[in-house]
Amino acid sequence: MPTLVSHPDEVKVISRRFGQGAAEIDKYLELDGYKAVQKAIAEGPEWIINTMKASGLRGRGGAGFPTGMKWSFVPKQSEKPKYVLVNGDESEPGTCKDHVIFLHDPHAVIEGTMIAGLAIGSKMGFIYLRGEYRYLLKIMEKAVADAYAKGFLGKNIFGSGVDFDIVTQSGAGAYEVGEESALMESLEGKRGVPRIKPPFPAVVGLYGGPTVINNAETIASAPHILLMGGEEYAKIGSERNGGTRLFGISGHVERPGVYELPMGYNLKKAIYDVAGGIKDGKKLKAVVPGGSSCPVLLPEEIDVGLDFDQMGKAGTMLGSGGIVVLDETVSIVEFALRTIAFYQHESCGWCIPCREGTDWIKKTLTRVYNGGGSKKDVANVQYLAENMMGRTFCPLGDAAAMPTLGFVKKFRKEFEDYIEGHKAGTPIITVEQLVGAH
Template identity: 90%
Template sequence: MPALVSHPDEVKVISRRFGMGAADIEKYIELDGYKAVQQAIANGPAWIIDTMKASGLRGRGGAGFPTGMKWSFVPKVSEKPKYVLVNGDESEPGTCKDHVIFLHDPHAVIEGTMIAGLAIGSKLGFIYLRGEYRYLLKIVEKAVADAYAKGFLGKNIFGTGVDFDIITQTGAGAYEVGEESALMESLEGKRGVPRIKPPFPAVVGLYGGPTVINNAETIANAPHILLMGGEAYAKLGTERNGGTRLFGISGHVERPGVYELPMGYSLRKAIYEVAGGIKDGKKLKAVVPGGASCPVLTADEIDVGLDFDQMGKAGTMLGSGGIVVLDETVSIVEFALRTIAFYQHESCGWCIPCREGTDWIKKTLTRVYNGGGSRKDVDNVQYLAENMMGRTFCPLGDAAAMPTLGFVKKFRKEFEEYIDGNRAGTPLITVEQLVGAGH
């Protein structure tokens, strides 16, 4: 089990049971487990949704959509069954926070799934884990089995006459199925490609029924919010960005790890105080603030708060909470190539702008990296990325284009110096070896 890290500035809500053995159902119950879902049964759907709206909780998977509002979109009456789908397909490079929830507090995900189900009138939930998280599947499956054994899942839960079931599932290692409609396709046993929207999942989702899809961290927050109250949770964060968030800080820092910080916490403090500063006393060069799909920030742009709105104003995104810190030794040319190579590999190929755009950007940056590029290539990369934006069925095209644009706009001088011969003649490995070594 990975060692847990901590810092005095952390505000532990979702992580308060980490390291306390809460994967065991008896310990989870001892630590106020399954109390929130019983409150939810007693108070009803409207109370649940109102509490979630008051909390200011926004989707922790990256989109940042208000959770309570999302749940309220599901029609109250439906001819088809309603479903809750937990997106545990954590595949964004630099992001490593959902796995600690499944590892240390899987019952919070189960209880949150039940609460979401009660809010929308669903009797069945699915917990979908990324394919590489097979080791976590055993933990989650045991937690589900223990909940059934206690009478917390199945027929007549808690003796209240309410029925609710949960099914676990893993993917096959495809980043694309982290997109909600591709996730539904995968769960239905089909190829994981995105659906055209509208209709949206809240109306026509899994198996054609109304469906709520939330990230695992979002769902795991629900029991804590109901217990502490929506207003109290909201006050922990900033306006329109309630609560706390798990941030995975990695890269060139002294204390990498997953930390729970209030929404709006200073990015500079997260790097230099929480994570202990730049490793080995080197200088900061750049930060990817929310996973690989987020536009890069330079060392001069880190005086910004970690919430959706402040990050948006800074020209980037909070994303999935993966803060990747790059020191002065990093080649942005190489880092940009690694990034686009990932997205090119993971593109499902469903739509032309993404399939062809990622491939051509990768080819162009490979040529640049191998010493055969020209300054015109930088313009071409920017042109390709700009023409991918907003022209794909799902956000993967944007996820590839946005960081690419950030790299070439903010570090154009480095690209040009590289092309002009500063690194010419250096023995290089192939892009396949490059990506394979760091993927």
């Protein structure tokens, strides 16, 4: 479970209620709860969207698309019902920031869902949690029930004449349904595989109706933004990257945990100052800066700001905010194998480049890890990953290829030295045994 930690450099916006019992509705109300949605009702949809645009908030699930702009894409008139879908399928390895929101501030997710609904003219919201978050689902269900009991959800919310309902839903533990169209398929009771786009969800989404889909952290940020003002929120972050973000710093650091830092905060400072540096005085070897799908950074590359634009210029991604720190003891061969094994297992199998590509990379790296590899295998892994990029229906293929390419390009010598130092005939270790042993 993520640890509640604190550091002087934190700017507590979304986490300001953490540890204060705000999962209980009466405490949430004491801490300005449900004031933002009432303001949204009074000001109207255009004001909500303009405030969100002014905030510079970009999708916290990893794509980084401007939230206010996304909401504005939903057509004002629609013959079919409109929906708000909260993506809480937090399945990216290294990521645990949505977890603490559901645990400590579930009503912020509810209130944010209502605000998004008011912005687009929706009367129905769905909050979808990953399958492994069963205990968090109980917290969300209680929070929703308490909101209904207070009359905040259902018919005529806050005496406004507006109706709004929320349903909670749990997945079955599939990484694939973190992709927005696969998430809609799952909610509709079908197998969680991606849809072909266009049409895009803003026009044809859940049950064929216009749909806004946002990550849980994005949605939970909305009430805070409306209360403090879009411009004030934008000032906290960096250019074109407004506000703060929850970063989960894990791996070989002295103080792992979830920290709320301004967008653009320096990655090196986050590791060495906020998280206390490398554990036990060891040397830094590599950093996965935003969850397992993000290309790895070398120690000399981490003096960079944590926002979507700066990380892109550095050749990686901000992703889902999961910073994984690896010290000098880590075998990149093993780490790369464990990473691709995850994506091979989680591929839905619909499209060939992803289904076959992840499987062949896993087989090749397993052979290398077990001492039966050759230098040609390293080139083959790179070739396979390059031919997966941009050739799949959803981003899972890219999510598997990008870290693989990063490992091979930046640590090729380590792969080749590993192959030279291991002879064929080493007892076979399956990926299942490897992962189980850790």
